[in-house]
Each structure stands twice: as C-alpha cells, then as structure tokens.
Amino acid sequence: MKQANEPKLNKIERYKRELPPADFSPERVKDWQNVDERCRFYLKNFGLYNNKLRPDLWMIRLRFDGGLITPEALKLLARIARQETARLLLTARGQMELHDLRAGRVLPLWRELKAAGLQTCQVISDNFRGIVIDPLDGLASDNRIECLSILQEIRERVVGKREWIGTLPRKFNTALIGREAPSFNPWGNDLLLALARDGDRWGFNLYLGGKNSETAREADIFCPPESAADLFEAVAKVYREHGPRGSRSKTRLFHLIEEVGMPQIRVWIEEESGTPLPRAGELRMQSSHRNRDHLLPIRRYGRHGEISPEELEKAVQEAQSHEHTLRLTPHQELWAFDPDLVHQEIQNPKSKIPNHASTGSVTACAGSRYCPLSLWDIKEDLALLPLGRLEKLGVSLGFSGCLKGCGRHYHSDLGLIGLRTNLYAETERAARIFLGALQAPEPMPARMLYYSVPLRRLGELLHTILDDYEASDRADFETFSREVLARYSIETLQLWYLVRQLHELPNNLVELFYAGDEFVLLSKIDELPDMPQNPELYEKIKQLSHRLWDLV
Numbered sequence: 001m002k003q004a005n006e007p008k009l010n011k012i013e014r015y016k017r018e019l020p021p022a023d024f025s026p027e028r029v030k031d032w033q034n035v036d037e038r039c040r041f042y043l044k045n046f047g048l049y050n051n052k053l054r055p056d057l058w059m060i061r062l063r064f065d066g067g068l069i070t071p072e073a074l075k076l077l078a079r080i081a082r083q084e085t086a087r088l089l090l091t092a093r094g095q096m097e098l099h100d101l102r103a104g105r106v107l108p109l110w111r112e113l114k115a116a117g118l119q120t121c122q123v124i125s126d127n128f129r130g131i132v133i134d135p136l137d138g139l140a141s142d143n144r145i146e147c148l149s150i151l152q153e154i155r156e157r158v159v160g161k162r163e164w165i166g167t168l169p170r171k172f173n174t175a176l177i178g179r180e181a182p183s184f185n186p187w188g189n190d191l192l193l194a195l196a197r198d199g200d201r202w203g204f205n206l207y208l209g210g211k212n213s214e215t216a217r218e219a220d221i222f223c224p225p226e227s228a229a230d231l232f233e234a235v236a237k238v239y240r241e242h243g244p245r246g247s248r249s250k251t252r253l254f255h256l257i258e259e260v261g262m263p264q265i266r267v268w269i270e271e272e273s274g275t276p277l278p279r280a281g282e283l284r285m286q287s288s289h290r291n292r293d294h295l296l297p298i299r300r301y302g303r304h305g306e307i308s309p310e311e312l313e314k315a316v317q318e319a320q321s322h323e324h325t326l327r328l329t330p331h332q333e334l335w336a337f338d339p340d341l342v343h344q345e346i347q348n349p350k351s352k353i354p355n356h357a358s359t360g361s362v363t364a365c366a367g368s369r370y371c372p373l374s375l376w377d378i379k380e381d382l383a384l385l386p387l388g389r390l391e392k393l394g395v396s397l398g399f400s401g402c403l404k405g406c407g408r409h410y411h412s413d414l415g416l417i418g419l420r421t422n423l424y425a426e427t428e429r430a431a432r433i434f435l436g437a438l439q440a441p442e443p444m445p446a447r448m449l450y451y452s453v454p455l456r457r458l459g460e461l462l463h464t465i466l467d468d469y470e471a472s473d474r475a476d477f478e479t480f481s482r483e484v485l486a487r488y489s490i491e492t493l494q495l496w497y498l499v500r501q502l503h504e505l506p507n508n509l510v511e512l513f514y515a516g517d518e519f520v521l522l523s524k525i526d527e528l529p530d531m532p533q534n535p536e537l538y539e540k541i542k543q544l545s546h547r548l549w550d551l552v
Contacts, residue, residue: 012041012126013169013245021045021125021166026110032058032103045127045166047120048106053372058101060109063119063159065131066151067094067328071316074326074334076116078309078316080109088309089370090302092363092408093130093173094328095123099370121160126168128158128236132175132189134182135329136293139342144195144202144284145178145225153229158236169243170251173210174232178225181290184330185396187215187443188411190253191235194440198222198281205280206231208265209254212405215443217257219266222281234272242268287439289394289476296345298337299324304364304379305332332363361396362387365406367418374401376418376429384455386462390414393466395477398434409434410445413477414462421452425551429455435465435493436481447490449497454549464500472514487516491537498544499525 009017015038024042029035033055035043040050049059062077077096081088084105089097101109113120122128131151138146154174158164175186176193186192188211193204203224210216223231244251244259257265270277301307301315315334319326324336365371367378378401390397398412409415415434420427431453434446453461474480485493496513499505505528512521525531532543 009245010248010251012248015041016166020162022162026107029107032106041125042166044125045122046110047123048110049124050103051372056103057099058103058106059370060098060101060106060113060120061091061123062096062098062113063121063123063130064095064328065155065159066133066137066148067135067330068148069096069326069328069334071320071326073116073118074312074316076113076118078312080112081312082309084109087370088307088312089366090305090307090328090332090334091130092305092330092332092406093132094135094330095130096328119159122158122165124171126166126170128164128168128172128174131155132173132184132186132330134177134179134184135327135331135335136183136296136337136342137178139339140179140293141343141345142180143178144180145204147176147178147193150176150193150225150228154232157229157233164236168236168240169245169256170248170253172236172239172253176204176228177285178204180284181286181292182288183291183293185288185408185411185437185439187439188212188408189216190239191232192216193223193228193231194283194285196222196281197284198278201281202284203281204228205283206235208235208262209252209257211252211254212408213410213445214254215411215445217262218280219262219269220280221266221269222278230273231269231277234269237272238265238268283441285440287476287478289439289478296337297341298335300331301334301336302332304362304382305366306379307334361390361394363396363398363408363412365400365402367401371401373404374418375420376401378407378418381418384459385416386459386466389463389466393470393477395466395469396437411437412446413437413481414465415446416458419452421454423452424454424546424549428551431455431458433461436478436485438478438482438486444486449490449493450545454551456551457549460501461497464497468500468510468513471510484514484516488518488521491541492518492522494541495525495537495544496521498541498548499528499531502544502548503528 021042026046047061084101086101087099133147133151137148173189174191175189177186178195190210192207194207196203196205203222206219206221206223207216208219239253243256301311315336319336325339327335329335364378364382367376368374369377369379378399396412398408398415400407400409401418409417417432419430419432421430432451433449433453435449437446438444469477469480472480472484509524512524532540534540
C-alpha cells in the first residue's frame with residue numbers, strides 16, 4: 001500500500017503490518033480481564049470493544065446494514081441483555097450495541113451471536129461501518145431508486161472479506177439515498193450517493209469526504225443505479241491505496257481530498273473503474289427538513305438511543321401481531337410499520353398509533369453512562385433541554401459528550417458538546433454551542449456560536465434562538481439559517497444573542513436582524529444603553545459574556 005507522502009506509519013498501521021486483522025480471531029485471547037492496546041485494536045475489527053478506563057466492562061456492536069433486522073434477532077438480543085444484566089443501545093447508523101458485559105462472558109456471547117447468524121465484523125476501527133439507507137427506502141412515495149439491492153451487493157463485496165477487514169486508513173461511513181426528501185441528514189458520510197437525474201435517467205451524484213465535522217463534497221460524478229456498487233468499490237480502492245496512514249487524526253478520506261484535491265481523486269476513481277465517468281447530474285435529493293415521515297403510521301421504539309429488553313420484546317410482539325416491518329434507523333430508534341400504509345401515505349391517527357419513542361429530531365451520543373470519554377451523562381442530561389419545544393418546531397439537535405462528535409452536533413440545526421469550564425465561576429458544567437447546519441443544495445456544517453456556555457444559562461440561550469426562528473416565519477430552521485443566520489459573521493451572531501438576553505430589544509431592531517444588513521445591525525446595537533465602548537468586536541463579546549454569565 002502507498003502511504004500518500006506519509007513515510008512514517010502510525011502505531012495502528014504498524015500493527016497491521018505485523019499481523020493483518022483478518023488473521024486475528026477473538027478465540028486467540030486468553031485473558032479478557034487484561035488486554036493490551038494492540039489486542040484492543042484487533043478485537044475492534046470483530047465488534048468487540050473495551051476501554052482501558054473501564055477494563056472490566058465490554059461492549060459488542062452488531063452490524064445491521066440498512067437497519068434490516070429480524071424479530072428473531074431482536075428477541076435474542078433482548079434475552080441476552082436480560083440474562084447478562086446488559087444495556088442496549090441503538091446507534092445513529094442503525095446498529096445495535098450490548099453494553100456492560102463482563103469480561104468472562106464476551107467470548108461465549110460472541111460465539112452465540114455468530115452461531116445465530118448475526119454479524120459483528122467491521123463495525124469498529126478502520127472498516128466500512130454500517131451502511132445506511134433511508135428507513136422507508138423503496139416504500140415512500142418520493143422514493144425514486146430502491147437502494148436495498150445496491151446495499152446488499154456492496155455488502156457481498158466487502159463485509160467479511162479478508163482484503164477489506166481492517167485494511168482502510170481509517171473508518172469509512174456510507175449512505176445511499178434514493179428518496180427526494182430523506183428522513184435524516186446524510187451529509188456527514190465519507191461516501192454519499194445522493195439521488196440525482198441526468199436527462200431522463202434517475203441515478204446518483206457522488207459526494208465524498210464527509211465526517212463528523214465536515215459535509216461531503218461533490219466529486220462531479222453521476223452514477224446509474226446498476227453501477228453504484230462498482231463505483232463504491234472504486235472509491236474504496238482509491239482510499240485504501242492512496243489514503244494517508246500517518247497521524248491518526250489526519251487519515252480520513254477528507255484528509256486525502258484536502259491533500260491532493262477532488263480532481264485528482266476523480267482521476268484515480270476513473271483509473272480504478274477502467275472507464276470514463278459521466279459528470280454530475282442534477283441533484284434531486286432535498287433537505288431532510290422536507291421530509292414528512294412523522295405524519296405516517298409508524299410506531300417508534302427507544303428513547304435517545306436507549307431501549308430496554310422489555311421494549312424490544314413488546315416491539316416484536318406488536319409487529320408480529322400486526323404483520324409490520326421492523327427497521328433500525330439513523331434516528332436511534334426502532335421503527336415498526338405497515339409497508340402498504342406507508343406507501344399510500346396514510347396519515348398517522350395518533351390515538352390509534354402511539355409513538356413510544358422520543359422525538360426523532362434529537363441525536364445523542366452514548367454519554368458517560370456508556371463512554372468514559374464523555375463529560376456528561378447525555379441520555380439523562382437531555383432532560384435539561386427544551387425537547388418539547390424543539391419537537392414542536394421541528395428543530396434538530398445533536399448532542400455530543402466530547403469533541404469526537406458522535407452526537408453529530410455539526411450536522412444539526414442546533415449542536416451541543418458537553419464540557420466543563422471555569423471561565424465564569426468555579427469549575428462547572430457547560431456546553432459548546434453550534435448553529436445552523438445546511439443541507440442540499442449547498443451543504444455546510446454548523447458553525448460554532450459559543451465556545452462555552454454555563455449549563456445554568458443554556459436553556460435561556462436555546463429559547464432565545466428558538467424565539468428568533470419562530471418569529472421569522474421561515475418554513476423550517478434550515479431556511480432560517482440560510483436566509484438569516486448565514487448572512488452574518490459568527491462574531492455578529494455572538495454579539496446579537498448576548499444583547500438579546502441582556503436587553504429588551506425594540507421591535508425595529510429585531511426586524512433589522514431579519515433584514516440581514518450586518519453593518520447597520522452592528523451600528524444600531526452600539527446605540528443600546530450600557531454597551532461596552534471598546535471598538536473591538538471581540539472585546540465587546542468578551543465583556544458582555546462575562547456580564548451575562550459570571551456567577552457573582
């Protein structure tokens with residue numbers, strides 16, 4: 001493999017040179033209580049995870065590409081969770097995890113899952129993670145390309161295949177979208193095939209290089225459905241061959257694109273494909289804000305990714321009694337629905353189809369209850385936020401417990417990272433705030449609004465932002481972000497939301513904010529009473545933030 005100008009391999013790559021991950025087996029581990037870093041890496045390739053900060057507890061992640069899962073699998077996982085006193089999580093890639101497993105039980109459970117035909121391979125570490133499609137792929141009225149068959153062809157080529165187990169420079173996330181209005185934001189994937197049209201042909205435009213903090217970029221390639229698996233494999237080979245393998249923080253596909261540029265990536269893809277590739281067509285995939293799946297008769301199970309064995313069993317029982325389809329979703333939920341009613345767009349009679357789950361607008365990382373890297377118990381601390389108002393207004397929220405961004409705070413209307421700070425008082429809990437992710441046709445990650453806001457004042461700030469959105473009369477928060485927020489520098493928005501909380505602003509100043517004239521808005525803000533006289537905008541923001549958030 002080439003190292004793309006990275007002569008020094010990182011430690012993980014040196015492990016791979018010593019022993020290819022495909023040559024390892026969990027059966028080789030003799031002492032599950034005391035595994036070293038090298039062994040942890042190899043076990044990740046088989047879905048088995050342990051952190052040195054919690055050496056006595058393990059997690060098993062299971063692979064359900066496209067969220068496809070059977071009632072038998074759900075019943076087995078419910079039984080294991082109850083038997084082992086384990087916890088179950090639903091992930092934002094439509095996978096499932098068993099947490100809090102005792103070391104001595106990991107290998108027997110892995111064997112049991114494998115014997116039942118359940119897949120744990122390549123769901124962690126430097127692999128193709130679970131492939132996501134829309135939960136209503138092939139069923140929704142706005143579906144133009146059925147992606148399930150493409151997903152299955154890709155799986156057959158790469159999942160469980162020796163040449164692909166742990167051989168990528170870093171993890172690789174994939175989304176296939178054949179709907180015009182998908183139910184989730186897919187722009188954070190390394191590879192996105194997004195619904196497009198070239199003349200009278202439906203197909204996909206290829207976007208590459210998304211990750212938790214970046215949106216995927218157009219590769220200027222149109223792909224008909226019958227060539228999608230070939231194109232995926234060509235991109236994968238380019239990344240495996242040319243991807244950087246130096247610093248682990250700079251080895252994603254995004255970093256390769258940054259290094260050589262998208263035109264060179266396109267050249268390499270064509271070389272792997274062995275044929276010239278057509279230029280991008282007209283993007284027909286819209287924003288997930290256009291999606292109306294919440295109006296359909298869908299039962300939703302789980303709460304912010306957590307689900308109990310009892311709820312799993314109830315979901316299976318209800319689905320089987322009504323002959324419903326079960327699907328794990330990128331919303332961290334288990335859905336059950338009648339495919340015929342969904343296809344006919346029969347609206348949800350709420351009195352008859354109860355929604356057992358949380359709002360699908362919230363994506364929450366595992367939090368400190370499950371992950372030692374998190375500073376907040378995210379699942380519990382969500383109760384501190386205005387969830388009811390977010391749901392009512394259709395505003396998405398991504399909440400991460402650390403900088404890794406598993407809560408997708410860069411790909412939500414509002415994003416939070418749980419932190420601790422001593423900027424305004426003795427060390428206290430605080431949140432970093434992100435604002436205004438954009439999707440099609442010009443995707444952009446959310447911008448950081450504030451570096452640190454004390455938890456005791458977080459709700460007030462969120463309500464103020466929601467007040468501005470609600471008063472804007474925009475159709476959705478993304479439109480508000482694109483037509484209002486995006487017209488201002490982040491410094492102006494920082495100043496605006498400080499004075500919004502410190503002052504009762506006159507209506508004419510609020511209307512001026514919606515007009516989007518930054519120079520005029522700043523000059524009018526300066527006329528407010530008690531405004532700092534320092535000409536530097538940064539100093540004004542600093543003084544006002546301490547005035548608002550200092551704990552006296």
